[in-house]
Structure formats: C-alpha cells, structure tokens
Amino acid sequence: GEDVEQSLFLSVREGDSSVINCTYTDSSSTYLYWYKQEPGAGLQLLTYIFSNMDMKQDQRLTVLLNKKDKHLSLRIADTQTGDSAIYFCAEVSTDSWGKLQFGAGTQVVVTP
C-alpha cells in the first residue's frame, strides 16, 4: 500500500469549510504538495509547503503541517461546487530521485 494515507471521501455543503487530511511517513521529505484532479483531467498543482513551515495560506487554501505527527491538512474556505474533485497529497521520495509519493486521493463532493 501507499506510504501516504488519505481518507477516501469527503462530503461538504457549499459555503462550508472543507478539511482534507493526509499522513506521510518520510520524515526527510522537504516539500509536501496538494494536487487537484477534476474528472478526466490532469493534476493541477494547488499549493505546497516546505518542511520547515507550519502553515501556509493562499487565498481560500490553508495548509497545516505537523512534522511531529507527520500530518498534513488542506483547508478550503467557503467551498464552492467547482471545488468538487479528487485531491492528492504527495511527498517527494528521498530514496528515489524526484519521485512523488502520492496518497490514494480524497474525493470531495460539494452539495448545494
């Protein structure tokens, strides 16, 4: 199985906040990423955080990093129907050059 773990599904009401959680195993990871994938499309880079940071905010997105627990979360404020997608967290593998280790993806469904 994957070393990066995510919950598989999240349902949220339009206008509410979404929180997607991820745990990773490689404490040497320097960057951690969040990608968004809409149906039939490629992966869109949403945001990333450097491992020496605890938090990063970018408009409606807030990334929190807890290095002690190897826990990463993505909060989407004021969730919109256009936010319905699969969200992947990923870490750069330190034992395989440049290789992104993905979680299984969290499907977010936004309901009116």
Next chain:
Amino acid sequence: DAMVIQNPRYQVTQFGKPVTLSCSQTLNHNVMYWYQQKSSQAPKLLFHYYDKDFNNEADTPDNFQSRRPNTSFCFLDIRSPGLGDAAMYLCATSRDQDTQYFGPGTRLTVL
C-alpha cells in the same frame, strides 16, 4: 502561458497494436516524467528523463518505452498494448527536483 501539452487527449488502439503518446512543454524544464493512472488510483511513475538521461522505475514493464528527442518533447511508446494498459497517461515536468507540473493527460482505451 507556459504549459505542458499532451496529444492526443483520447487515444483508442487495438490489443497488440503499438501506440505513441506525445508530450511537449514550454516551461524549459530539464526533467520530464511519465505517469500511469488507472481508475480510482493515484498516479504511478513509469520513468523520467533528467536532461537526456533515461531513468526507468524498477517495476515498469518492458512494454513501455520512452524517447526524448529534445528538451521540449517526450514520447511514450507502448509496444504491444494489453487490456490492462488502458489508463490515463500523465506527463509532468520539473526544474531538477522542484515542483512537478502536469499536463492534461491522454486517456488510452485498448479494444
């Protein structure tokens, strides 16, 4: 806008008939990657080119090959597609080990 382009977006081939997928980029990145993504799964790295150096993942089948004739283009060749090779194929690029940027993908159907 600088971007990663994949052609075609949808490709249908027959069992055993060779097929080539194309990726180009205007980001001038020195690294190009090919990923395979099956339904409801995470992308799986097949191989990457670091400049002209080809790096194959250990579990990538021999049926998959790649060519990078220049910095901007990279091709994925599937020599004898099987039904199990039906998937979304994603190309990505990066500057060294920095952030990877993905193309829109090519959906491959094998009949």
